Amino acid sequence: DIQMTQSPSSLSASIGDRVTIACRASQSISNFLNWYQEKPGEAPKVLLYAASNLQSGVPARFSGSGSGTDFTLTISSLQPEDFATYYCQQSYNAPKTFGQGTKVEIK
């Protein structure tokens, strides 16, 4: 199985901050990497697919980059509605695996 490791596990940030979350795969996955946002009591929602493609309806302050084993999710200016947990997920092969999550909290 491909292991996905996110860092940090949690972070505190203020409104307007630039936030970066890293995701590393245990082997090369090209750009078969997706990012999801999860809020308490809600199902996860896709933000980006294929590492850098913004899902329709997702604000442009979210962006993604990377290829191979190292990927990054960036929120350019943190908004109140962005406080949530973020997961990366590889779709390179089955079993599909998720990172352990990064919780973004208010500073």
Next chain:
Amino acid sequence: QVQLRESGPGLVKPSQTLSLTCTVSGDSISSGGHYWSWIRQPPGKGLEWIGYVYYSGKTYYTPSLKSRLTISVDTSKNQFSLKLSSVTAADTAVYYCAREVLPAASDKYYFDSWGQGAQVTVSS
């Protein structure tokens, strides 16, 4: 707009079988092109992909659950189902069903639609 909805018992006794059904509306499972997955989230933990079924009945199960798991599809009802046998407290989780799609001009799948989640507790 596609909608998925999980249904099934919220409480299952240890050693028994957990059964959930996902009803799909706004899309036809039999049209093909998408994979239909189960994903779970234990309390306070992250997401774990369980397995998928294709409209043809083809399945893939995560190795750690393979010996206890059955995922099936009923295209006549536009539903797919999960059965997990010999459950223990470690199987307590919110169970999501989700659609995995392949966007146009891409070969990269992702989960674009999720059910609201079904809380399943394993306890005597």
